[in-house]
Amino acid sequence: MANYVRFRKADGSAGAGLLEGDNIRVIEYPFWENTKLTGETLALSAVRLLPPSEPRSIVCVGLNYSSHLGGRPAPDPPTLFHKPLSSIAGPGDNIVLPRNAGRVDPEGEIVIVIGKQAKGVSRADAASVIFGYTCGNDVSAREWQQADGQWWRAKGSDTFGIFGPSIVTGLQHDKIEMRTRVNGVEAQHGASDELIMDIPATVEWVSAVMTLLPGDIIYTGTPGSPQALSPGDVVEIEVTGAGVLRNTVVAG
Template identity: 40%
Template sequence: MKLLTIQKNDRLTLGVQEDGRVYDIEAALKAVPSQGVTTDMMELIHSSESMQALQGYVQQLKQAGDAEYVVQEENVQIGPCVPTPGKIICVGLNYRKHAEETNAPIPEYPILFNKFSNTIAAPGEEIPLPKVTNKVDYEAELTIVMGKEAKYVSKDQALDYVFGYCNVNDLSARDLQMRTHQWLLGKSCDKFSPIGPYLVTADEVGNPNQLDIKCIVNGEVRQHSNTSDMIFYCDEIVSYISQHMTLSPGDIILTGTPSGVVLGYPEDQQVYLQDGDIVTIEIEKLGALTNRMVAE
């Protein structure tokens, strides 16, 4: 299923996208009441029973045909697909060609760092370029969304704990990031993790390490790779992290970015994001995430 959140004034409700149309679950429940169906994305991620109820309910709605609760996607204001993640864990230097372009050695273990919930932003939301930096870079990334508690899980079983996947732009202020050996400052400015538009369930995605991935800036393709270029695949990442900390439903893992970032260009060719730039992250099966950068 392609799940999304619908922004209604100051709150978010649940939607299901299919063939360019969105089932507004809150509106549907008013017209077609049903027990056990949630309108809250985070509750859905946490509960397999809620997911089963939603799947059955959407089939019921599809059989009923068009109604006022089925709307065209362009008429929906989409919110972040994981509105309140628990942990936000990131993997650095996880594509071979990206490590090579930044003259970094291939990591022996996954390089982990974290971001915070202040970085979450919605598709279409304007992203402020902080006035304390002039080197904000784009990073197209596949995000793993956990659906079950995972501790000491094997690589072979790791993906069974995944709820689904989505796009994220892991925006990075390179001057702040490199100011010290800790990357956190350059990664955790407000709205530096726009996410979405969809949270696509794992069964629909299939193998997460066979997905085309792109970043497009003002219509120009800047990054174009495949998740098969990852150094540590998604199953390895989930298993590795779970050896050291408990992963919980609603935690998200940003799996690294491919080559083509501004930082990878020769210094005299580096042009970082500017006021008005339009950045789109596009991953196969996961849709396209677009945001406009604005001066703070």
Template identity: 45%
Template sequence: MLATQLANAEITHYVRYESDGASHYGVVDGDVIHTLTGPPWSGGVRSGASLKRQEARLLAPAEPRKVFAIGFNYMSHRGDRELPPHPPVFLKLPTAIVGPGAEIIFPAGADDVHYEGELVIVIGKTASRISAAEAPAHVFGVTAGNDVSARSFQAGDLQWFRAKASDTFGPIGPVIATGLDQTDLLLQTRLNGEVMQQQRTSDHIHDIYAIVSHISQYATLQPGDVIFTGTPGTTSAMKPGDTVEIELEGVGVLKNVIGRPADTD
């Protein structure tokens, strides 16, 4: 586990979980999840119900209507590419989103599929054409994410639909954290227990508030929408049976296993 310097911070963890066949939002208090009446960014409050954390199956902590992602947002990943004046934005699909413990399934024909550990922004308040200075008021919190990427599709397709937006290619979780210094958190990716990526989010080329502002100039961000903010360093391929963990300081560990590839159509 990452050493943390957040012991004195007032951090709150929010989850979405399944229990008795229904999904709920909740707030974590030690080993207990207190059920909320709705999403916390939409005024959800404690309903009075609760359960032990081990009794709940955690789901993706948000159900976004829109999923944005930023490319090449660390110099360690950008390499010799020219530095753009604005964050390079692409789209993933809401159906790519899965939660902790879910299998990542490679679609038929996908080869050279890589992990990309990232900080993920969760929007809490509608944002349209806002400035970077206004952006903090529109960010609810952050979670960890894996921008799973099929390099074989990425190299040959006109757009990155298959490469980046296939089903299960957007794990997020395990919690949404509020109360963090979202601009300076340690991010680490592990593949089968080996550290593959490690860098602080303070090394972002475009910080999270610049990203939110930029996207909002063109598309209205709505509560629950998410933004993947870019991956550091180098990446490598995963294979069926591998375990990939994305750990974000103050958030925890997002753990997924690579399942059997989908059947060829």
């Protein structure tokens, strides 16, 4: 198991590395092509972590836990949608509540990070194109979600596509847990073996119709019933081995 991060130094330059405790061993980026060490080691405290990949597509699965369906049947076909790249935020960034959005919820999720170009990948071969997993927060404006036919603003507003802090490799797809905490209190708990459309099936379904590129990410769905956010709240998403994604809520 290894943890890959991207970071920005105090001089503004960006880099990538292997996170080992409180230190980062710098490597060349993109790290799914090679993991060549440069010989440089940085203190984690000396850099700011960035979203750990630079996706060209952000795909999300909706309604993928029975606990999130509220007794409704699972959608057939599955519900999928995209987030715009402008929604991306990373570790330590603020969650900005849009004006007039009404209720906004966090949605803690296990996020798949693609490591190889993938088109028409079978369920059996899905693991071969997955680089690893990270924490995700599919922030969602509920009133806009209910009002609109498409979820373009409900799930695509700036800072609504948060992921990080690291990409963890070497996990079994059906043995990943996710927890959401708001102000230190657990608000969600789920696991990958509870997904209605599991991780291999998700890769198969998505790659059947679109080409996934290295660095692309797939949010796999959220469990339970998240709570509404208010300015000042601190949201933490924790995924097995990937660390804790921590963000503070502010008014827009």
